[in-house]
Amino acid sequence: MKLGRIIIRVLVINIAILLVMVSHIGWASAQTQRESDTIPYLSAKLKQLVKFAAPGNLGLNYFILPNSADLKSIPADPQNPLTPEKVKLGQLLFHETALSINPINPKHWQQSSCASCHFAQAGFRSNLPQALGVGGLGWNKSRHRDAVPSVEIDKQNILTPSVLNSAYQKAMFWDGRAGVNGSNAKEPLIQEFDVNRLKLDGLETQAIDAMTVHKLGTAAIATLPEYQELFAKAFPDRPYVTAEVEDLNRAGFAIAAYERTLLANQAPFQRWLKGNEQGMSAQELRGAIVYFSSSCIHCHTGPNLAITDFKSVGFADHPQDFSGLNLGRGVITKRARDDFKFKVPQLYNLADSSPYGHGASFNTVREVVEYFNRAQPQKLEALYAGNLSIWFQPLHLQQQQVDDLTAFLETGLRDPNLTRYLPEQLPSGLCFPNNDPVSRKQLNCD
Numbered sequence: 103m104k105l106g107r108i109i110i111r112v113l114v115i116n117i118a119i120l121l122v123m124v125s126h127i128g129w130a131s132a133q134t135q136r137e138s139d140t141i142p143y144l145s146a147k148l149k150q151l152v153k154f155a156a157p158g159n160l161g162l163n164y165f166i167l168p169n170s171a172d173l174k175s176i177p178a179d180p181q182n183p184l185t186p187e188k189v190k191l192g193q194l195l196f197h198e199t200a201l202s203i204n205p206i207n208p209k210h211w212q213q214s215s216c217a218s219c220h221f222a223q224a225g226f227r228s229n230l231p232q233a234l235g236v237g238g239l240g241w242n243k244s245r246h247r248d249a250v251p252s253v254e255i256d257k258q259n260i261l262t263p264s265v266l267n268s269a270y271q272k273a274m275f276w277d278g279r280a281g282v283n284g285s286n287a288k289e290p291l292i293q294e295f296d297v298n299r300l301k302l303d304g305l306e307t308q309a310i311d312a313m314t315v316h317k318l319g320t321a322a323i324a325t326l327p328e329y330q331e332l333f334a335k336a337f338p339d340r341p342y343v344t345a346e347v348e349d350l351n352r353a354g355f356a357i358a359a360y361e362r363t364l365l366a367n368q369a370p371f372q373r374w375l376k377g378n379e380q381g382m383s384a385q386e387l388r389g390a391i392v393y394f395s396s397s398c399i400h401c402h403t404g405p406n407l408a409i410t411d412f413k414s415v416g417f418a419d420h421p422q423d424f425s426g427l428n429l430g431r432g433v434i435t436k437r438a439r440d441d442f443k444f445k446v447p448q449l450y451n452l453a454d455s456s457p458y459g460h461g462a463s464f465n466t467v468r469e470v471v472e473y474f475n476r477a478q479p480q481k482l483e484a485l486y487a488g489n490l491s492i493w494f495q496p497l498h499l500q501q502q503q504v505d506d507l508t509a510f511l512e513t514g515l516r517d518p519n520l521t522r523y524l525p526e527q528l529p530s531g532l533c534f535p536n537n538d539p540v541s542r543k544q545l546n547c548d
């Protein structure tokens with residue numbers, strides 16, 4: 103009897119304890135659920151992850167993009183020191199349709215610029231699967247080919263990457279063929295393509311070569327007094343501009359200087375990094391937490407969210423690419439282990455322009471996120487080659503996490519004010535970024 107009562111008492115006490123525990127757990131989980139969606143909670147959690155992703159004890163600073171006027175803090179090529187005068191000149195030249203003086207068909211004279219394919223409103227991309235320079239008609243999404251033979255049109259069979267945050271990218275192009283400066287290159291110079299012959303950073307090399315590739319020249323601007331003054335201020339050692347190659351190269355230097363100041367430093371994530379806890383919404387914070395705790399951060403890190411390296415993640419080639427298969431980095435290095443590897447792109451302001459991937463094979467940012475979540479290559483040859491990155495693995499994200507990560511990329515990483523980088527007008531007075539008859543109407547230049 104006595105023993106029975108003791109057993110019952112112990113049981114009752116145990117059940118009571120259990121009940122208290124269960125109710126406690128329930129209460130605690132309800133509490134954390136509420137608390138865990140508050141901005142302070144999410145913000146604190148993200149801070150830990152971001153600090154963990156930064157090398158050494160750089161902390162949040164590692165990811166902060168400098169102010170565009172703070173030229174000392176922006177990475178530069180020592181052979182092209184940044185000055186406000188050079189940046190100002192570069193801003194005008196990047197948009198200057200008066201530079202377009204070597205079209206194959208004379209009817210396209212002075213109709214396009216660098217910004218025809220890389221414009222601010224599209225996050226310095228082109229908002230088209232295939233951007234059109236010389237021989238394009240119309241502005242933004244409506245830009246299309248003029249009815250002329252294909253060779254008269256300036257276009258490439260690959261998606262236009264952004265020049266935003268390009269100060270943080272060492273090698274230019276999807277295959278990196280405008281590579282790093284000879285002195286600090288990880289790889290020997292690739293002589294066959296002779297792209298590093300100038301021994302400059304990729305951005306300067308690209309800008310100089312692009313002048314010729316995109317059929318630009320300085321002869322017409324040399325007749326404008328305003329450009330004579332601007333060149334004199336930007337390059338005091340040679341205070342004038344002519345049609346000579348030397349000045350074509352200096353136009354490239356000025357353009358590269360301007361490109362280095364194109365920084366997405368007003369994006370919500372940047373505001374948050376700089377201490378504004380309300381800078382991002384709860385959903386963007388949740389998405390950033392997914393980003394910093396999944397594979398993304400292994401390849402997309404640093405101030406521009408992109409390492410200078412080439413990785414195989416199996417994206418399909420461009421529908422206009424009839425070369426068979428684009429081997430990417432392998433074309434340049436001629437090493438089988440580099441086949442199908444492409445440049446890791448920066449991730450700011452992607453929502454301003456579509457499609458995505460070197461081959462324009464994704465229409466939305468969400469499609470890219472879902473693709474990385476599934477990790478099944480679009481291009482099977484990349485799988486068979488055995489070069490797919492070890493980080494290209496299924497992530498098992500739930501629908502809510504996919505939504506949150508997409509929101510972080512689309513709005514958390516979107517600087518809403520990139521038009522601050524546009525000039526008000528050009529010294530030539532011409533329409534920009536395009537000056538063809540269709541664009542002139544659409545841009546209200548007539």
Ligand code: HEC
Nearest residue numbers: 216219233234235256258261262263274275276312313316
């Ligand atoms: C016809 C459209 C077009 C015009 C005009 C154009 N670009 Fe590009 N740009 C592209 C495409 C396409 C690529 C990618 C090529 C590749 O990777 O093979 C590119 C790549 C670049 C890159 C490398 C970016 C990166 O992340 O790798 C820079 C920088 C650049 N262009 C700057 C310029 C400058 C400066 C001008 C004017 C002098 C210019 N572009 C004119 C289409 C254009």
Ligand code: HEC
Nearest residue numbers: 397398401413417444445446447458459460470474491493
């Ligand atoms: C193994 C390295 C690696 C990992 C991991 C990775 N990426 Fe990428 N990402 C790349 C490369 C390389 C490309 C370009 C591929 C191409 O165009 O062929 C790319 C392209 C993209 C693009 C398209 C950008 C554009 O300009 O078209 C987006 C968006 C993107 N990645 C987001 C993410 C997100 C989000 C994650 C995490 C879920 C992630 N990436 C994980 C290497 C990686």
